[in-house]
Amino acid sequence: MIGFLKGKVEYIYIDYCLLDVGGVGYRVFVSNNTRSSLRQGQEARLFTHLSVREDAMLLYGFLTQEEYDLFELLITVSGIGPKVAMGIIGAITPAALSQAIQSKSVKLLTGLPGIGKKSAERMILELKDKLHFAGSEDDSEVVGTGIGVDAVADDVLSETAAALMSLGYSQAEVNTVLQKLGAPDSSTDVQEMIKRALKELSRR
Numbered sequence: 001m002i003g004f005l006k007g008k009v010e011y012i013y014i015d016y017c018l019l020d021v022g023g024v025g026y027r028v029f030v031s032n033n034t035r036s037s038l039r040q041g042q043e044a045r046l047f048t049h050l051s052v053r054e055d056a057m058l059l060y061g062f063l064t065q066e067e068y069d070l071f072e073l074l075i076t077v078s079g080i081g082p083k084v085a086m087g088i089i090g091a092i093t094p095a096a097l098s099q100a101i102q103s104k105s106v107k108l109l110t111g112l113p114g115i116g117k118k119s120a121e122r123m124i125l126e127l128k129d130k131l132h133f134a135g136s137e138d139d140s141e142v143v144g145t146g147i148g149v150d151a152v153a154d155d156v157l158s159e160t161a162a163a164l165m166s167l168g169y170s171q172a173e174v175n176t177v178l179q180k181l182g183a184p185d186s187s188t189d190v191q192e193m194i195k196r197a198l199k200e201l202s203r204r
Contacts, residue, residue: 002048002050003047003048004045004046004048005026005028005046005048005059006021006043006044006045006046007019007020007021007022007026007043008020008042008043008044009039009040009042009043009044010025011040012035012038014035014168015029015030015035015086016028016029016030017030017035017044019044019046028046028048028060028061029058029059029061029082030060031062031067031086031089031090032091032165032169032170033089033090033170033172034046034062034063034067035170036170036172036173037172044063045063046062046063047061047062047064047065047067047068048061048062049068049071049072049082051082058082060082060086062089067089067094069094070089070097070131071086071089073127073130073131074123074127077122077123077126077127078122078126079122080114080122080123083114084113084114084115087113087114088112088113088114088115090113090165090170091113091162094131097131098131101123101124101127101128101131102128102131104124106121106124108158109123109124111158111159111161112162113162156188156189156190157184157193159190160178160190160197161174161175161178163190164177164197164201169201173201174197177197177200178197180200181193181196181197181200
């Protein structure tokens with residue numbers, strides 16, 4: 001198994017990059033937040049997972065050991081494959097996911113890309129005793145955003161973050177703009193938050 005690859009980033013696409021390692025170009029699928037940290041023409045080291053299917057062999061890469069470990073745990077859950085796992089990693093920090101699972105927050109988990117109610121319940125059942133990351137006991141951390149707010153605002157921010165990342169924005173970009181906008185008040189719904197966020201992002 002390939003533990004990691006180190007080489008020059010030749011090209012960066014929406015969901016993968018091409019990494020030149022000793023003259024061989026490896027296609028490595030990456031999450032939104034890993035992609036946002038890569039720079040074309042610069043060297044990068046990615047921890048890798050090799051997924052072997054009947055019709056393909058696919059490499060998934062991660063900038064940090066923590067993200068790699070989270071990916072390995074997620075794909076052990078029934079019904080969660082590598083593609084869904086990558087979407088989750090791009091939408092939430094390991095600590096925030098651990099917190100959501102420990103608190104059995106089905107509503108928050110179903111705000112993640114590719115996760116329905118049954119998948120959320122399986123994640124809680126199968127990962128509650130396995131998923132522990134630094135900072136996961138911090139009750140102020142909100143799934144996908146890292147902003148401390150109440151439960152209602154938490155739902156609005158989580159759904160807004162998921163919607164923005166489905167449009168191609170990275171976790172870092174989403175976190176930055178939501179932190180700038182601040183916690184929504186009781187009269188602000190998801191659609192309004194998305195509009196405000198997109199307006200702010202268009203200025204960048």
